[in-house]
Amino acid sequence: MNVSLSGEQSTSTMSTEIYILKRIESHCLEMDSLNTECKTKAPKQMSQRLPRFMRRRASSHNPKRVPKSVRQLMQNRGNQSDKPLVGDRSRKKKKKHINQRKHELSVRRRNERTDRTVLHVWFAKRFQMKMYFNRITPMKNCTKNERILYHNSKQDFTSAIPLEQNFMRQERERD
Known part of the structure; x- marks a missing residue:
């Protein structure tokens, strides 16, 4: 409390002290509410x-x-929740041996083609093959390695170029 020179209390200083106390209390309450809101809660779902x-x-x-x-x-x-869960669905069990048999047949059918060399398979995986003059020839590179092939060819590192030349040689020998 402030006392004036005459010994009486000053009302102006008392009122400011009260306002400051109320303001501090309101700040404390606000800080508590912010702390409770900011706590990390576990998600409900x-x-x-x-x-x-x-x-x-x-x-x-x-x-x-x-x-x-x-x-x-x-x-x-x-x-x-109000939505019902989907229960166990009755599904037909796939017969493993039937699928294996289909796979074996497709592999055998592919292997019976004698005109498919290892090089042809390599090119078929990486290039678009087109039929020209009754021959299947690689036309467009489907893989994104053209830059690497170009870079390697500039450095005399020709791993893919001999494959192409070898493939063309085999095609010429068949004729």
């Missing part, structure tokens, strides 16, 4: 706790699209 690349799977309400470690939590969440 389990799908929000997953990494971003899995969230779309989790939000599909299909437990089979989610990792096993999270499935139980997702099913518990499903009981709380």
Whole structure:
């Protein structure tokens, strides 16, 4: 409290002290409310706790699209929400031996073609093949390695160029 020279209390200083106390209290309350708001809360939905690349799977309400470690939590969440979870779907089991047989037949059919050399296969994987004069010839490079081939050819490092020349030689020998 401030006392004037005459010994009386000054009302002007008292009122400012009261305002300052009220202001400090209001600041403290505001700081507390900000602290409670800024605390990191766990997300309510389990799908929000997953990494971003899995969230779309989790939000599909299909437990089979989610990792096993999270499935139980997702099913518990499903009981709380209004959307029903998709149950176990009855699917026909693929017969493994049938698929293996199909694969073996396709490999055998490919291997029966004697006109397909190793070089032809190499070019067929990397180039567009066109039929010219009853011969399949590589026309356009489909892989993005033209810059590397050009750079290597400038440095006398010709690993791909002999392959092309060898391929053309084989084509000429067939004729």
